Amino acid sequence: MTSSLFQCGDEAKSSLALPHQFTDVPPGPQAGGQGACDGGRRGDHHTDSDISVTFAEANIVHVRDTYWNGIYPFIDYSTGGIDGMIAASDANLAATTNDTIITPGHGRPVSNKAELKEFRDVLVAIRENVAKLKKQGRSRDETVVAKPTAAFDAKWGQFVIDPGYFTRLVYEGV
Numbered sequence: 001m002t003s004s005l006f007q008c009g010d011e012a013k014s015s016l017a018l019p020h021q022f023t024d025v026p027p028g029p030q031a032g033g034q035g036a037c038d039g040g041r042r043g044d045h046h047t048d049s050d051i052s053v054t055f056a057e058a059n060i061v062h063v064r065d066t067y068w069n070g071i072y073p074f075i076d077y078s079t080g081g082i083d084g085m086i087a088a089s090d091a092n093l094a095a096t097t098n099d100t101i102i103t104p105g106h107g108r109p110v111s112n113k114a115e116l117k118e119f120r121d122v123l124v125a126i127r128e129n130v131a132k133l134k135k136q137g138r139s140r141d142e143t144v145v146a147k148p149t150a151a152f153d154a155k156w157g158q159f160v161i162d163p164g165y166f167t168r169l170v171y172e173g174v
Contacts, residue, residue: 051064052064052066052091052092052095054095058101059097059099059100059101060100060101060102060103061092061095061096061100061101061102061103062102062103063088063092063102063103063104063105063116064104064105065105065106066085066088066089066092066105067088067089067092067102067104067105067111067116067119068104068105068106068107068119068161069104069106069107069108069109069111069115069119070107070108070115070155070156071106071107071156071157071158071159071160071161072149072156072157072159072161072162072163072165072166073085073106073123073161073166074161074169075166075169075170075173077169077172077173081172081173081174082123082126082127082169082170082173082174083127083173085123086120086123086124086127089116089119089120089123090120092116093113093116093117093120096113096116097113098112098113098114100112100113102115102116104116106159107159122152122156125151125152126148126149126152126166126167126170127170127173127174129148129149130143130148130167130170130171130174131174132148133146133148134171134174140168140171140172143167143171144164144167144168144171147163147167148167148170149163149166149167150163
């Protein structure tokens with residue numbers, strides 16, 4: 001029954017798309033009336049119900065909340081944290097080509113591999129900056145004051161997750 005969740009055709013039933021079923025669907029190809037797709041839970045990255053779906057024939061990958069296009073993401077450090085988000089970005093990059101259309105969970109609705117790589121690189125750089133400050137013995141508030149996100153704030157810090165809040169989320173995960 002749960003394998004029907006990832007049917008790509010008209011026969012997919014929204015009543016099957018219950019959040020508790022996402023964790024029961026193993027990754028793997030599924031056939032549908034509109035072409036094949038591959039989807040499933042990829043591990044703890046952003047939350048405990050992260051999934052991605054690849055529509056191979058259309059060269060489209062929907063990565064849900066593991067990619068916030070052009071904005072700082074919310075990071076749940078209890079279910080993956082910053083390292084989980086970086087791992088998700090690496091997995092998503094590996095599943096795409098330069099021609100793949102990527103649909104993120106938040107931010108600009110259509111993206112590509114270059115933008116996804118930029119997102120991943122921002123996460124890595126900020127993680128390194130925050131980890132360095134934390135290793136120096138700085139408190140969370142002192143780390144926020146040091147502005148470890150400053151190089152990226154003009155582009156990435158203009159949404160609900162502001163630079164200070166994002167720094168606090170990363171701090172908890174390193």
